[in-house]
Amino acid sequence: MGNSQTVEGWGIWTWPNLVTAVRMAGIPLFCYLLVATDHYWQAATVLAIGGGTDWVDGQLARRLGQVSKLGKMLDPMVDRLYIMTALLALTYVGVLPGLFTLAVLLREVVLATLVIVLRWHGYPPLQVHFLGKVATTMVFASFPVFVIAYFGGPSFTGATALAWALAWWGLALYWLGAIMYMVQGARLIRSARIEARSVASA
Template identity: 65%
Template structure:
């Protein structure tokens, strides 16, 4: 009975939100393992599991009919927090160069600006599309591999090429997805279409 009511309300106590909360708890754990210990393999595993399971809460929400307002807000927030935290942590320990980090942060700034413009015109953010999800997944996959490449002995010969291939590929897709989102937003603003089709 509570399952059918969840989509209409905040639905705090749901299985998908529990998964998201567990993923959120992995962020400080990763930072601790990376910055305060030498358990680098474990840090990479926590990062890979926390970021790689971003689809689980969404699948649970749909299968269990537990889509909620909180989940719609919390899930993308945790995804962005994983990206930004791992990006800054890896830059801090010298595993990512600042130009790469600035390129990712600039893309995030573009997306935030786009959402603010849409909100100003009365629109919700555009629906997440496949290119955006793929870009985030590829970029995120590079981070645990780069941790292994830079901090685990005898792993750089295979992990560094793989990690950097994923990182640059992901960054390119990341900006391509941003261009698609900005184009969608520009069409909405210029066309002054009704809000009914926008994401809730």
């Protein structure tokens, strides 16, 4: 059994952080392969591996007892960078329509605003719930399938259908999760205001 003790300080030199750094290196590599070369299969592979292994560094940190401040900051940041970079790169090369990209970006703006509002009221960011994780997984899983479908030619028609199924279902769950976050945040703020009024009137 591993333990989940936190490494003192920022804990830069740990195995989980090395894994995170390798995953991060895949982001510019994916962009290069997609935009500047014809190696689309390799681009899809880098994207699938880099994004699909987002659980590895977290699991490794807990099992080795190397949970660190740097890891807690880098791990979610790299996950978000993969999604945003893939989204924008695929839109740039014409794989994804601008409307889909706008819908995802708007959701990110809404949640970023919610985080700011909660911070203003003294609350930390909300814990990621299961629906949000499923939605993110579905949206991201569609990206490498889109690459294969778009550049693979007519023989990959089935991949196109799969990519859009993942993308639209993922987007729907993405926004459903955002609504749940907003409701949860509104309840926290409302309860804080009620408590403040009761204290003031006491």
